[in-house]
Amino acid sequence: MKALWLCGITVAVAMSLAGCSDEPVGSQDEAEGFTLLQHDETTLEARYGAGGASVRMLVVETESKVVEVTYDFGAPVIGFHIDFNQGVGRFNPSGEPLDAAQSALMGPLLEGLSKAVPVEEAQRTRVEDAAMRQTSFMQIVPVGEALSPYEFVSERGWTHISCTCGNQYIGSGYYRTAGRGCGCTGGSGNGCKGRCGQGCGITSTPACVGTTAYTQDCAKHDYGLGSFSAASDDYTFASNNCSCSGVGTCY
Structure with a gap:
């Protein structure tokens, strides 16, 4: 230590x-x-x-x-x-x-x-x-x-979620809309819910930055159901389970 x-x-x-x-x-x-x-x-x-x-x-x-x-x-x-x-x-x-x-x-x-x-x-x-x-x-x-x-x-691991936007289990007994796409907002803030990285808005098409890892802890944080510290290992270590289609496209 x-x-x-x-x-x-x-x-x-x-x-x-x-x-x-x-x-x-x-x-x-x-x-x-x-x-x-x-x-x-x-x-x-x-x-x-x-x-x-x-x-x-x-x-x-x-x-x-x-x-x-x-x-x-x-x-x-x-x-x-x-x-x-x-x-x-x-x-x-x-x-x-x-x-x-x-x-x-x-x-x-x-x-x-x-x-x-x-x-x-x-x-x-x-x-x-x-x-x-x-x-x-x-x-x-x-x-x-x-x-x-x-x-x-x-x-301690992480649990990936589906890349396809839809209602899915995000852990701790919660089901929420999550997955790729600027329109995947679940009615709450930015799109790309569950992504361990910068979100995206419905009207914006930002570059694909950060990771393309989508996990339960990142989704819980996006919905105010989990702490930022609980998502630390996901942001830093989680493998990229969803592909990036490149700059200027929703992801």
């Missing part, structure tokens, strides 16, 4: 070092929009700023199949330690609660990332896939609530 915390501290230090450059202090932080700062086999760093709020994301594969992901808002800083060898992850928040302006940065950041990495998940590096998955997860982290660290384990 101590090793997990040390890894989180390491990422925080790496984030600070990554910000050092010959540019005038504050020049990057004041920029609006999406900026890809570094992108190679083991590191992906990007920033998004809007309306005075900004976030810097750093994803580093520190050793084989061990990835550190950090979202630095200044305050808070939210990190993930993901060990794919052990199938274990840890959510490491620090500082103040996430506010609405900071949470709103996640969608545009995800869109920027989706243009910088391959559309097909199978073609992505581990850091690219982790960046997409964890940024998708960051969209459901509660706003205005004190966040506590916790561990999530892939071996």
